[in-house]
Amino acid sequence: MNEYCRGALEALGWVLELLDAAEGKESGQAIEEVRQQVKAMIEELVRGSGSSLPTRLGVIPHARRR
Numbered sequence: 001m002n003e004y005c006r007g008a009l010e011a012l013g014w015v016l017e018l019l020d021a022a023e024g025k026e027s028g029q030a031i032e033e034v035r036q037q038v039k040a041m042i043e044e045l046v047r048g049s050g051s052s053l054p055t056r057l058g059v060i061p062h063a064r065r066r
Contacts, residue, residue: 014041 001009018037022030 015034015038018034019030022034025033
């Protein structure tokens with residue numbers, strides 16, 4: 001899997017985790033929470049502070065095959 005696909009897969013997994021965490025909350029509130037968290041992560045990436053992003057999000061990097 002190339003780096004672009006791996007990054008997209010991790011991002012989609014993170015969004016699913018956000019949606020799972022928002023489940024059971026009022027619909028409008030849950031959507032707004034997810035939206036704000038996604039915007040905050042985008043802002044961090046734009047600022048260049050994304051190096052610790054996988055750790056902060058709880059994403060477990062896959063071991064590279066040799």
